[in-house]
Amino acid sequence: MSENLTTERPTFVTHLECSLTGERRPADRLAGLSSAGKPLLVRYDLDALARRLTKDDLEARPQDIWRYREFLPVRSCGDIVSLGEIRTPIITAPRTAARIGAGELLVKDEGRLPTGSFKARGLAVAVSMAKAFSVQRIAIPSAGNAGVALAAYCARAGIEAYVFYADDPPRNAASDLTVCEIPLFGAHGYAVNGVITQINPLIEEARERMGWFNMATLKEPYRIEGKKTIGLELAEQFEWDLPEVIFYPTGGGTGLIAMWKAFEELEQIGWIGPKRPRLIAVQSQTCAPIVRAFHEGAEFAAPWEDGYTAIPGVRVPATVGDFLILAALRQSRGNAIAIDETAVEAARAEMAASDGIHLCPEGAALLVACKQALNDGIVGKDERILLFNSASGLKSPPAFRKERVDLAGPNPFLGS
Ligand SMILES: *Cc1c(COP(=O)(O)O)cnc(C)c1O
Secondary structure, eight states: OOGGGTSOOOOOEEEEEETTTOOEEESSSOOOSOTTSSOEEEEEOHHHHHHHOOHHHHHTSOSBGGGGGGGSOOOOGGGOOOSOOBOOOEEEOHHHHHHHTOSEEEEEEGGGSGGGBTHHHHHHHHHHHHHHTTOOEEEEEESSHHHHHHHHHHHHHTOEEEEEEEEETTTEEOOHHHHTHHHHTTOEEEEESSOHHHHHHHHHHHHHHHTOEEOOTTSSSHHHHHHTHHHHHHHHHTTTOOOSEEEEEOSSOHHHHHHHHHHHHHHHTTSSOSOOOEEEEEEETTBOHHHHHHHHTOSSOOOOTTOOOSOGGGOOSOOTTHHHHHHHHHHTTOEEEEEOGGGHHHHHHHHHHHHSOOBOHHHHHHHHHHHHHHHHTSSOTTSEEEEEEOBBGGGSOOOOOOOOOOTTSOOGGGOO
16 A cells, blocks of 8 residues: 555645635635635745755655645545555657657556546545545535546445436437446436536535535646646656647646646746746537637637536536636647547547547547647747646447458368
8 A cells, every 4th residue: 555545644635726716715615616606726934845845855655646635635644535646657659659740759658547537636635635524425516537536435444425417319428438437336317418517506506404515617627736746756657758739638627727727836836947848728519618718819718618528537618727727838839729529539549540549539639739739839940848648538439340250160260
């Protein structure tokens, strides 16, 4: 067992802060949105953290998300709910890079995490905090992966989970392989005929009566903190010299917001300089509220009417963190790209056959966007590019045709 789970370490949380107004709230209690209806961010005494923790301290610890304990809100080891959140590998894709004319192409494979997606980072920490506050029942609206991760961590923590996942075939069906684990983990799972934003009101209406804590994306402050480990880990893996460009499949935007927060905290403690990767948000042309708002120069994103896409992770017509995503994209001098989702399966096959890396549809959407960005000159041919493979490709199995050999017939490899 990782010593990170059993060694008490100092924590530095000071308060919670409204991401829009800066209004302060006390830490160490259950929290939803701020009084302005916006996400709350966890703030730390970073000066004290910098005095207590060095890069060498970190280096010596086992490689999982709990090595970043000083940057996380969980105060006591007894509250940690863990299923083995390992450091995910960064894999080079040299043949694909050569084919598409990229300098260096790297894939951070988040499909290795528990329940097969990067949702495990956020939910591991959020469920640990819920356990610390003695929460008994949690509800979540989900496109699939967040619900599965919640179900698993709640099983581990002994908390009751209610998962409502978008399932509106043929337009909005989560793959059965993704959602079949929800009841397996002992959660109450419900297929709902709508997209994720339509599900939340159903939860809010019955929240009090059912005694649910709502763990919807960005509607409580601790999933961002767990997801922040994606940025901390990345910086450490690149030896504190981050790549030039990062592509991110953008749904609710937790990961983009959290990565940016991680980089800010690392700069404040002096571990990285002001240089930042350019963050590029990727959505489908059929549901692209963030891309539209980015190019219109808007501070907030209008909800995308009747938005749907076959790429479950980015099927989010509106998010309460819109202004935080847009600010991170702009401050990083990044961009936002809407892709033609009919190109996704071919991109997935291309990288699988060229480099042996099986991207999930969300990850393959990034490869489509990356080609577009190289063609449009948004990304240079000499830059280091990082793609997040946000889930295991096996959760959304590709189409395939079996080639058969009949043992009763002639050996087809002996010629005719
Ligand atoms: C949730 C999800 C996304 C989107 O991530 P956000 O941080 O919510 O924007 C992308 N890909 C997959 C596989 C997901 O499950």
